[in-house]
Amino acid sequence: MARVLVIEDEEDLQQVLEYNLRQNGHEPLAALRGAEGLRLARQHRPDLIILDLMLPDLAGTEICKSLKKDPAAKEIPILMLTARGEEIDRVVGFELGADDYVVKPFSVRELMLRVQVILRRGQLESAGRPIHEFGILRVDASAHRVWVEEREIELTALEFKLLVTLLERRDRVQTRTVLLDDVWGMVAEVTTRTVDTHVKRLREKLEGAGRYIETVRGVGYRFAASAETGK
Helix, strand or coil: CCCCECCCCHHHHHHHHCCCCCHCCCCEEEEHHHHHHHHHHHHHCEEEEEECCCCCCCCCHHHHHHHHHHHCCCCCCEEEEEECCHHHHHHHHHHCCEEEEECCCCCCHHHHHHHHHHHHHHHHHHHCCCCEEEECEEECCCCCCCCCCCCCCCCCCCHHHHHHHHCCCCCCCCCHHHHHHHHHCCCCCCHHHHHHHHHHHHHHHHHHHHHHEEECCCCCCEEECCCCCCC
């Protein structure tokens, strides 16, 4: 059973989500306003937050930013809900650290499946994985920490998942479609350009270690076979 916080100002939708979360064996918490949602998130440390972007007091983007800057809450996965469906809105959501993005109106059944995907991904990531050392890069997969030349680098949950996926499959080309499926968990609502955006930002954050992520033109990306060959 997982504890899921729903921050949604539409009471009818909130009640529907609470009911379906209970039916799926989860413990729902609910907030109609952003400030109350932030308080509950910090007090109860839920396993997942379902966050509406359009709230009466605080923008969902601001709530996401605040949580991702909080050391005690930054690892909580966030699934964003919004009536806006433009790709730029989805990209902004992911860049802020959201794990998934669902556009209203949506199928409650699909939303529950996405909830399960995010929770299962979190369980797998916390199951314990080795520390990877590759040239100037060091990654502790179980602790969700990354260092470049002994300096710790802050990554969002999706950036970290993308890095570990590429690193664990080094010297094997990963198509954008494969990365969408394995990193995001679902292909729906996410385009291949989103992969390119995340790879670009990941390379920038990794600075000198960004060269290890190689572009295979017309196909996708791969992690270099060795630190010496990474350009």
